[in-house]
Amino acid sequence: MNYKFDFSILHTYGPYMLEGLYETVWVAIPSIVIATVLGLLLAVFSTAQHRLLRIPTVVFVDVFRTIPVICLLFWVHYVLPMLTGWRFSAAESAIISLSLNGAAFTSEAFRGGLESIATTQRQAAASLGFSGIQTMRYVIFPQAFFMTLPAVTNVHITIIKTVPIAVVIAVPEVMFRAQELTVQFFRPLELYTGAAVLYVGLVILYTMFMRGIERLRKWEPI
Amino acid sequence: MQGAAPVVKIENVTKRYGSLEVLKGISFDVAPGEAVVLLGPSGCGKSTLLRCVNGLEKINGGKISVGGIDVGSASPKEMLRIRLSTGFVFQQFNLFPHMTVLDNLTIAPRKLLGIDRREANETAHDLLKRVGIPEKANVYPSTLSGGQRQRVAIARALAMKPNLMLFDEPTSALDPEMREEVLNVIRSLKEVDNIAMIVVTHEIGFGRDVADHAILMDSGHIAESGSASDVFRNPQSERAKKFLKSIINA
Ligand SMILES: Nc1ncnc2c1ncn2[C@@H]1O[C@H](COP(=O)(O)OP(=O)(O)OP(=O)(O)O)[C@@H](O)[C@H]1O
Ligand SMILES: [Mg+2]
Numbered sequence: 078m079n080y081k082f083d084f085s086i087l088h089t090y091g092p093y094m095l096e097g098l099y100e101t102v103w104v105a106i107p108s109i110v111i112a113t114v115l116g117l118l119l120a121v122f123s124t125a126q127h128r129l130l131r132i133p134t135v136v137f138v139d140v141f142r143t144i145p146v147i148c149l150l151f152w153v154h155y156v157l158p159m160l161t162g163w164r165f166s167a168a169e170s171a172i173i174s175l176s177l178n179g180a181a182f183t184s185e186a187f188r189g190g191l192e193s194i195a196t197t198q199r200q201a202a203a204s205l206g207f208s209g210i211q212t213m214r215y216v217i218f219p220q221a222f223f224m225t226l227p228a229v230t231n232v233h234i235t236i237i238k239t240v241p242i243a244v245v246i247a248v249p250e251v252m253f254r255a256q257e258l259t260v261q262f263f264r265p266l267e268l269y270t271g272a273a274v275l276y277v278g279l280v281i282l283y284t285m286f287m288r289g290i291e292r293l294r295k296w297e298p299i
Numbered sequence: 300m301q302g303a304a305p306v307v308k309i310e311n312v313t314k315r316y317g318s319l320e321v322l323k324g325i326s327f328d329v330a331p332g333e334a335v336v337l338l339g340p341s342g343c344g345k346s347t348l349l350r351c352v353n354g355l356e357k358i359n360g361g362k363i364s365v366g367g368i369d370v371g372s373a374s375p376k377e378m379l380r381i382r383l384s385t386g387f388v389f390q391q392f393n394l395f396p397h398m399t400v401l402d403n404l405t406i407a408p409r410k411l412l413g414i415d416r417r418e419a420n421e422t423a424h425d426l427l428k429r430v431g432i433p434e435k436a437n438v439y440p441s442t443l444s445g446g447q448r449q450r451v452a453i454a455r456a457l458a459m460k461p462n463l464m465l466f467d468e469p470t471s472a473l474d475p476e477m478r479e480e481v482l483n484v485i486r487s488l489k490e491v492d493n494i495a496m497i498v499v500t501h502e503i504g505f506g507r508d509v510a511d512h513a514i515l516m517d518s519g520h521i522a523e524s525g526s527a528s529d530v531f532r533n534p535q536s537e538r539a540k541k542f543l544k545s546i547i548n549a
Binding site for chain 1: 350353355375379382383385386387389391393394395396397398406407410411439440441442448455456459
């Protein structure tokens with residue numbers, strides 16, 4: 078191998094790459110928030126008694142779980158404007174796509190969590206006189222929240238790691254910049270290694286944040 | 300007690316799960332302050348019957364009324380009244396693991412009866428004293444022994460000041476040493492507070508000494524019914540004799 082390492086390019090263009098991380102974060106955070114809220118609603122609806130609530134939810138989840146993100150990105154960014162006349166910036170298209178995809182997966186995680194809270198807990202709450210909504214609020218959600226945290230964290234991390242796919246619609250995040258600089262300076266090894274380090278750092282940071290939330294649980298399941 | 304309207308009236312109740320007929324025409328009453336023990340082999344429908352009394356399951360035929368309200372046709376408001384006046388204690392305790400013992404006892408009074416936190420806490424502390432674990436108010440259920448958990452579960456039901464208690468094998472998940480303390484609490488509910496109760500249990504001593512009435516169920520029917528002392532000391536049917544022998548030898 079006669080490739081000569083020259084990490085000085087990162088010294089020069091590091092700040093530029095780091096700005097790309099800022100873009101990554103600003104696609105990832107809204108996507109995570111929307112995916113989580115939407116996923117929670119979908120999970121609650123998917124356990125609903127009424128078929129009019131349940132069936133569209135199941136269809137939604139199955140559709141957005143199975144469409145490849147890259148396909149969804151193109152669709153939202155290029156096809157949707159043709160159909161509706163709405164235009165989205167590249168970052169907005171990425172957020173929409175990742176939210177839809179992420180919601181399908183978070184809803185699965187939440188559903189698992191809601192179902193893991195045994196029917197005996199619901200019965201205990203019902204026998205005290207709690208309504209279905211009160212049971213959700215005081216008994217099921219507070220338990221399911223912590224039960225689902227690890228699975229939901231995994232979905233969030235997947236969302237973060239999927240952001241770079243948005244290079245295909247030119248969201249100027251880390252991967253886009255690494256590619257751009259590689260074409261210019263032909264230093265792929267240094268640039269893609271630098272990009273990888275930034276993503277790893279971001280994921281580690283996020284994981285630590287979620288661990289912190291997990292540690293707020295003072296009780297043990299029985 | 301004679302002439303007083305029954306707290307629970309069960310008339311010819313049938314219940315199916317799919318094609319499985321679990322209850323095949325059960326009838327009996329529970330008078331105010333009366334303790335009825337319900338016995339019978341596993342799978343004969345005892346838990347199902349208790350859940351039907353509390354409206355947790357719908358019956359397919361017959362009628363159950365609690366406090367004069369027909370459970371089957373109760374409006375949500377009436378169902379709430381039934382549930383508020385009825386305490387349910389489960390075999391597996393079913394405490395809320397994410398709440399302290401104190402919160403387990405106060406959540407329902409505060410959210411459903413609108414009692415303020417201070418008063419609810421006071422009542423809860425009194426109840427914990429009464430069931431013998433005043434020092435456990437601020438711990439989480441996972442740190443309690445089985446017997447302590449069951450006493451918390453009873454206290455949680457009592458916090459709603461019920462006039463009917465349903466116990467589903469309250470001691471069968473407990474080690475023998477812990478059973479007595481739980482049974483003593485249940486006994487005091489009858490003897491001190493005069494709360495009517497249906498107790499599913501195979502505790503012979505409890506049935507004989509505490510209960511007024513005993514009902515032996517067998518595959519969805521009532522096999523024998525009578526005063527507790529008769530049923531336990533002098534069972535009439537062959538079925539009852541055999542069953543009692545089997546639980547005494549167990
Ligand atoms: N939710 C349900 N769906 C279908 N079948 C059920 C359900 N609950 C109970 N059963 C069936 O109904 C029958 C009676 O069950 P139940 O739990 O009432 O019996 P049990 O007398 O309480 O028995 P055990 O002493 O074992 O607690 C059993 O055959 C059981 O399998
Ligand atoms: Mg049972």
